[in-house]
Each structure stands twice: as structure tokens, then as C-alpha cells.
Amino acid sequence: AQSVTQLGSHVSVSEGALVLLRCNYSSSVPPYLFWYVQYPNQGLQLLLKYTSAATLVKGINGFEAEFKKSETSFHLTKPSAHMSDAAEYFCAVSGSGGSYIPTFGRGTSLIVHP
Amino acid sequence: KAGVTQTPRYLIKTRGQQVTLSCSPISGHRSVSWYQQTPGQGLQFLFEYFSETQRNKGNFPGRFSGRQFSNSRSEMNVSTLELGDSALYLCASSPRPTTVSMYGYTFGSGTRLTVV
Numbered sequence: 001a002q003s004v005t006q007l008g009s010h011v012s013v014s015e016g017a018l019v020l021l022r023c024n025y026s027s028s029v030p031p032y033l034f035w036y037v038q039y040p041n042q043g044l045q046l047l048l049k050y051t052s053a054a055t056l057v058k059g060i061n062g063f064e065a066e067f068k069k070s071e072t073s074f075h076l077t078k079p080s081a082h083m084s085d086a087a088e089y090f091c092a093v094s095g096s097g098g099s100y101i102p103t104f105g106r107g108t109s110l111i112v113h114p
Numbered sequence: 115k116a117g118v119t120q121t122p123r124y125l126i127k128t129r130g131q132q133v134t135l136s137c138s139p140i141s142g143h144r145s146v147s148w149y150q151q152t153p154g155q156g157l158q159f160l161f162e163y164f165s166e167t168q169r170n171k172g173n174f175p176g177r178f179s180g181r182q183f184s185n186s187r188s189e190m191n192v193s194t195l196e197l198g199d200s201a202l203y204l205c206a207s208s209p210r211p212t213t214v215s216m217y218g219y220t221f222g223s224g225t226r227l228t229v230v
Contacts, residue, residue, distance in 0.1 A: 042223050043118070043206075043224050045221070046219070049218050092218075100212050100215040102214060102219070104156060
């Protein structure tokens, strides 16, 4: 079975500071990994995905994530936070255990202070 | 290119009633999945439809059902509503079922259901 753990239900940063959102997965085989963002009263939007090509993946809005197999992690980072980055972020894993249906983490709410 | 369209956006229903939610996927996407999102449980998979057939089903009671039409539009129905059914219901589309692993979903904005 595949599972995803997002450490920290809330992360608070100042505008201009580094953003680090943590995601660890449990999978018996190298999975497909995703980060989605959800703004208030909207659906989820795909930020970036890892599909076994480069381990450092660049996404939209300046976000990137690094796949580390040894740590079973796929943490999301952004060098400098903007107020507009305030949203809920979800990590998801797919393709493990014979299932292509994604399993989502519980989400991390990013709060950006001026 | 139009996105995934869900209607209605907001709905208030009384316990015991039934409700039908609609989803139109992106043009060319033939796979439609439904998720329930609540603060307590997060995102939970309801079911997936492709070519008018249910391909996968999550762990929800039989009160939750769905269908897909020949134009790939999908509906989900919840009968005998309970207070705990209050949630954001999200529809997600992909070209085909297995492409979700490679390319991810495109989500709609959701239907906010409140049961009173």
C-alpha cells in the first residue's frame, strides 16, 4: 500500500523567506509523486510532478521539489515566499502497489506574513 | 481550453434528502474521478469512471453512487443525506485512467455541500 505523510499541518513564513514543505512517502517501488496547491474556494492545481526523470523537479510559480529515494522524501521548496503563495499544499503518491489512483497527504497550510 | 466544470458550486440540503452533482471534464479527457474533501479526513477517493464504466471505488457506503455519460460528463449522487456528508466534492479528469500516474489530475473548483 502507498501512503503519504506531510509533516506540519501549518507552516508560517515571512514574505521573502525560504519555503519548505515536507512530504514523505511509503512505497514498495519508485512511485510517481506530485505536489498540488489549493487556493481558498478552489480545486487543486498541479504544481509539479516527479515521474522518474530528473530528481530535481521544477514547477510553476517558482516552486521546486527534490526526490530523495534514500530518505523516501519529496519536499517542496521556494527560495522566496510571496503573499500570493498562501494556500493549502498537498503531496500525492501514485503508481505503487498496483494502483494508479493517487493517495493524498492531509495537506499543509502555508501562511505568509508581511 | 475550458477546464473541469462542476455544478452547482454551492448546495444546501436537509438530512434525508438526496443530491446530484455534475462534472464536465476537459475536452478529450475520458476519465473522471470524484473525491470528498473534509477538514477531518482530507481528500478521500470516491470513485472513477471511464467509458461509462466504474473502474475503481473507494471505501464509501452505497448511498454514494455515480455514473458517466457517453460524452464523458459524470454525475454523482448521494441519497439519504447525513450531516457528515457535508464536504467539498471535487471532480478530477485525466485523458485515460492510467495517465493519472504520469500526468496527474486536472481538478474542478468543487461543489460545496452543506447538510443541515
